[in-house]
Amino acid sequence: MSNHEYTIGEDQSPHLCEYCGRPFSQQEWLDLHRGLEHPNELSEEHISAFQTAYEAEEGELGRFRLRALGVLILLYFCLLMVYALV
Numbered sequence: 267m268s269n270h271e272y273t274i275g276e277d278q279s280p281h282l283c284e285y286c287g288r289p290f291s292q293q294e295w296l297d298l299h300r301g302l303e304h305p306n307e308l309s310e311e312h313i314s315a316f317q318t319a320y321e322a323e324e325g326e327l328g329r330f331r332l333r334a335l336g337v338l339i340l341l342y343f344c345l346l347m348v349y350a351l352v
Contacts, residue, residue, distance in 0.1 A: 324346045 274310040280289030281296040285304045300308060301316030308316065 294322065298323065 268317060279297060281293050282289050283296060283299055283304070285300070285307055285344040288299065297312070297315040301320065314334055
C-alpha cells in the first residue's frame with residue numbers, strides 16, 4: 267500500500283475506503299477502487315457493489331468508444347472530401 271496523504275475540501279463529503287483511507291467523491295468510484303485494489307478483503311455486499319459499478323462503467327466506456335469511432339470516421343470523410351476538392 268502507498269503512504270499518500272489526501273486533502274479534502276471542507277464542503278465535500280467523500281466516501282472513504284475503509285482499507286486504505288483514500289477519499290472518493292462518488293460511491294461508484296469507491297466501489298470500483300475496492301474491487302480493483304482490495305479484492306481479497308471484500309465482503310459479499312462490496313463484491314456485488316463492485317460488479318454493479320463495473321458493469322455500468324463498461325457500458326459507458328462502450329458508448330464512448332462508439333461515439334469516438336463515429337467522430338473519427340466523420341472527420342476522415344470530411345478531410346477526404348476537402349482533399350478531393352482542393
